[in-house]
Amino acid sequence: MLLHQHWPLFGLSVRTPTLELRYPTDEQVAEIAERSVTEGVHDPAYMPFTIEWTDLPPPLQQRRSLQHHWAMRANWQTDSWTCNLAVVVDGVIVGTQSVGANDFAALRSVVTGSFLFLPYQGQGIGTEMRAAILHLAFAGLGADMATTGAWQDNAQSLGVTRQLGYEREGHRRMLSRGAPREMVGYRLERAAWEARRRDDILIEGLEPCLDLFGLTPAAPE
Numbered sequence: 268m269l270l271h272q273h274w275p276l277f278g279l280s281v282r283t284p285t286l287e288l289r290y291p292t293d294e295q296v297a298e299i300a301e302r303s304v305t306e307g308v309h310d311p312a313y314m315p316f317t318i319e320w321t322d323l324p325p326p327l328q329q330r331r332s333l334q335h336h337w338a339m340r341a342n343w344q345t346d347s348w349t350c351n352l353a354v355v356v357d358g359v360i361v362g363t364q365s366v367g368a369n370d371f372a373a374l375r376s377v378v379t380g381s382f383l384f385l386p387y388q389g390q391g392i393g394t395e396m397r398a399a400i401l402h403l404a405f406a407g408l409g410a411d412m413a414t415t416g417a418w419q420d421n422a423q424s425l426g427v428t429r430q431l432g433y434e435r436e437g438h439r440r441m442l443s444r445g446a447p448r449e450m451v452g453y454r455l456e457r458a459a460w461e462a463r464r465r466d467d468i469l470i471e472g473l474e475p476c477l478d479l480f481g482l483t484p485a486a487p488e
């Protein structure tokens with residue numbers, strides 16, 4: 268209870284008719300780290316991420332995953348945060364969905380990122396969880412814009428982005444496994460999100476978290 272009081276993100280939830288985004292406990296973070304290895308996240312021949320954490324051999328990969336989640340918690344600042352949520356379908360964690368921002372109170376712009384364990388890919392879950400995090404960003408936090416990026420050949424990720432109405436911003440060359448590769452950037456502006464806005468997504472537990480997102484002044488000391 269004290270943990271929830273001092274770190275109210277543990278009570279944050281976004282629910283759609285088919286899935287829920289929840290802030291994971293340490294035990295759930297460990298499960299995500301383990302199942303990323305045992306179930307896999309992508310074909311080993313194809314690297315979807317810019318940070319190549321899935322190339323690490325176990326048990327280093329699990330340890331690095333834990334450190335990543337803990338780093339997001341430990342380094343959280345009201346003007347620089349990344350909220351890494353577990354994606355839960357029928358009580359089972361199937362992946363993660365993150366939303367992050369710098370200077371959100373002024374810029375009102377977020378960036379999202381995600382992955383699903385391999386057995387859960389290609390069934391529409393990725394689109395639904397992106398819709399859920401966009402609802403949190405636009406309806407819950409009052410964002411004006413959401414951005415995302417993917418390698419130009421990441422058909423699954425680009426498929427989600429296309430389906431939700433983003434517009435292409437441009438592309439840039441980056442290193443991937445030591446070779447050049449094109450990263451394509453997309454943005455979704457508020458008007459485009461409003462045009463597809465859903466009324467069946469429910470956000471719970473956000474109010475006590477608002478100051479963490481930099482949206483209300485901190486209580487006087």
Ligand SMILES: CC(C)(COP(=O)(O)OP(=O)(O)OC[C@H]1O[C@@H](n2cnc3c(N)ncnc32)[C@H](O)[C@@H]1OP(=O)(O)O)[C@@H](O)C(=O)NCCC(=O)NCCS
Pocket residue numbers: 308309315316380381382383384387388389390391392393394395416417418421422423424425426427429430
């Ligand atoms: C990216 C990811 C989260 C998408 O989730 P998903 O549940 O697999 O995607 P969906 O089933 O919702 O499909 C979304 C779209 O991509 C298309 N798609 C899905 N799999 C595809 C494939 N293998 N090839 C081409 N298109 C594909 C779907 O047809 C759909 O588009 P449409 O509705 O226009 O037809 C998931 O595939 C994943 O975790 N991939 C590995 C990690 C990753 O790439 N993360 C993102 C890094 S930028």
